Amino acid sequence: MSAMGIGVEMIVAIIAAVITLAIFSYLLSDNLLYRWALALLVGGGTGFAFGAAMHYLLTWLEEGWQQTSVVGQVVYGIPVLLGLLLLFKSVPRLSPLGNISMGFVLGAGAALALAGALLGTLLPQVLAMSLPPDPTTTALINAAIVIAGTLAALFVFSPMPAYDAVEERSRPLILWLRRLGRGFIAVALAVAFAGALTTALTLMVERLWSLAAFFSKLIPLLGG
């Protein structure tokens, strides 16, 4: 590893360490360092995304410009035209011209989403809940839990008048179904929270690991 490479890595490591400490400063309170690091993260990400998009666009336009056949020029020309019309959305008086492009994008997206949702999400998951011809005890319990959880959650969100709380006491079955549904919802939210917490702790561990690695390298450099 060359001296130049070490220098670049150290600079990157120092910047990363400083930004990490700035983010950690939020533990004390909302402060300028935290805001600076946050703006740097958001701005850097946005700038990178803009650069990547422009790179893709220019590359695509270059390919279209090099098309010699009429078909190729049309294939590349129509998206260009739609893209130019979309620019009119920034001018209020001319914004209706951009509706053509918006309609095309939204229509195609809706069609794709509909087909994909049916074939990729709804039907497979419904079929997955169907029991096999010779179901095991585990499968039966799993199916029963899913059905009970679904119905109980629906009872929680069923629209009923507020003053039905008075009558609810006279209907213990509905009362218990609602409580059961709240329990299922709490478990589902807890699982989602556990996943998010695991991700956050993983990132924290990774950051501390990086800081530890940085300082483990920095200290020998400083102390010799």
Added chain:
Amino acid sequence: MIRCPKCGTVNPDGSRFCSNCGFKLPQTRIRCPVCGAYNPVSNIYCEKCHARLNPEAESAEETGVEDLISLPTRTNGDVPDWLRGLLAEEELSPEAIEEEPPVAPAEGLPDWLADLAPEEPAAEEEEAPAAPAGEGVPDWLADLAPEEPAAEEEAPAAPAGEGVPDWLADLAPEEPAAEEEEEAPAAPAGEGVPDWLADLAPEEPAAEEEEAPAAPVGEGVPDWLADLAPEEPAAEEEAPAAPAEEGVPDWLADLAPEEPAAEEEAPAAAPLEAAAPEEPAVELGVEEEEEEEDEEDLITPLPSTRAPDEEIPDWLKNLGERTEDATATTEALSQGAVPEWLRRIKPPGTGPLPPLEDVLGEVAEAEGGPARAEIPDWVRKLRPSEEQAASTPPPFAPSAMVDTGPLQGLSGIIPPAPALDAPPSYAPETPPEIPQTLREAAQLWQTILERPRGRRRPVARRRRQRSPWGDALIRLATSLLLIGVILAAIFDLVPGDLVGEARPAPQIGIAPSVEMIGNLQPDDLVIVAFEYGAAQKEEMDELSSALFAHLMERQVQIVAVSTSAQGAGIAESTLEQARRRYPDFADKVSNFGYLPGDATSTARFLATPQVQEAKLLIVFAADADHLRWWVEQNSTTAHPLPLIAAINGATAPLVRPYLESNKVQGWASGLIGAAGYWQARGLPLDEGLARRLTALRVAQWATAALILIGSAYYLFAGRKEAE
């Protein structure tokens, strides 16, 4: 429906007055004068009886003689005796009439009839300023006149158009109006006279007015008509004291033309009985107000006091049969002119009174009074039931005989008290229908009101004021605890007995993932999608390192792609590391780059033939949407690719159903999944990965402990503070 212009109340069709404020409503229907049915305004004929609704629109040809009968044509024989007696008080006695000298033809007729007078001999025509026969006269009347030419040149051209209604004036011949105005200045309209009567006032020259002596007015005319008459006498010097005025309303006499002296030789004025049938009907248009019709009814029964022989002009006598027919028609119509309800009402003492309800109903029907339909439904529901009505004595039962008071000795008196008393019971026949929403609202209010008052009302909890430093200290202490635990695990300061061996928890789907990648042959095409950003890079890098190491060992061709701009950059960074780590296979790794368009670009990319030849699709995703796009669009292709989902810990619970439904065949989640993948391959964990895995486990335990401590504090201490 008719909306009241004053108060806005909606009234039923055909209402005359507002049921709320009594304001006179504009008519939106035409009431048939024959059958009383209401018709739309645009109708010309009645929908029920096909009678003509708008006589103004009729032409003279269409109108029969019977339809044009004037109202003042009733003979005494057509009027009931008791009514005749009443009318006789306002008429001249026949003897007075007989003593009167002969009347000039025009004196007993309105000028529009006088204009119809037969064409006199030529010698007289020169002196007679009679209006031409055609002026102001319907054509059918003009046709009845003798065919002698009228001396129009010398005639002063009575202003027929000014003395007759417009519809009559329209029938007049087209003569220059200027001449009429010059020769016949308009007389001032009498005060208190309706406009339509004032318009009928004669326009006589001023000179004639000076010469004409004051004619007796009102001798044979009711006072109310006499008052309405103009003050100018119509007679001239040669015809003093026109007797005809005694039998004719002076307002009609005033309409007579200014006849010269030669008119004394003119035939006697036609009797009203004979002339009236040919008189254009003074019927008001059905669109006019009902009050005008009532006035018309009052005028109708006025009998004529003329002897027929005295008043029938020769030219009318010559008509012969025509006059008889007209007379017969007059009689027939005069009977109809008296309303049936009026005919049935007898003077007191002449006979038994008809039931009051019948009389009122007929009155209401005849006058268009308040109909039953105008009673609101809610009032109708409050009407007593039939049983209650049967048990209640009739409020208008006349008493047999009054014993005391000023009416003592009289019978048939309606006692006022029962009519003023309230009904004994207001219980409606059927209770008013109450909407369900109102019932529920009432029940709710009843429930709230009946709730015991001793119960505690929920009140907003007022949080105890805490110092900002307190919260910061708690947050800092919690963070320092986690950081210390993690650093202790990283630097291997935690006892191994406490945390145990760094072994990842088993995950469903890792083994299939290892198997699918292990089954790949060299140069097989594998599509790898990078769908995460810089914020999730460190977590996802562990997964990508584990899978890429396996892929590079299988010597497959890798094509990286991303639907996010940041993902494309991260893909390039990951591929660069793979090239550096496996330089021998660097040429088998390529980056397709950024695919703008989200699901659309995903579908387009998967549909390309080169991609369809791929053996495996691996998606590194840090959010559920990006993975869903790839799963769904891969399912829509003709040959769906086997798919491995490498996701972070936060996304795993959200996309787990895809693994259950076998839309995702392989699975690896987060740092634990990366460690599990290494372990599933039978390889030892990297020391750094093992420490981080231990740190993550310690951090999870510490977090769970903090959550338990916080919950316990809330349950025991914090809740008491809040209360």
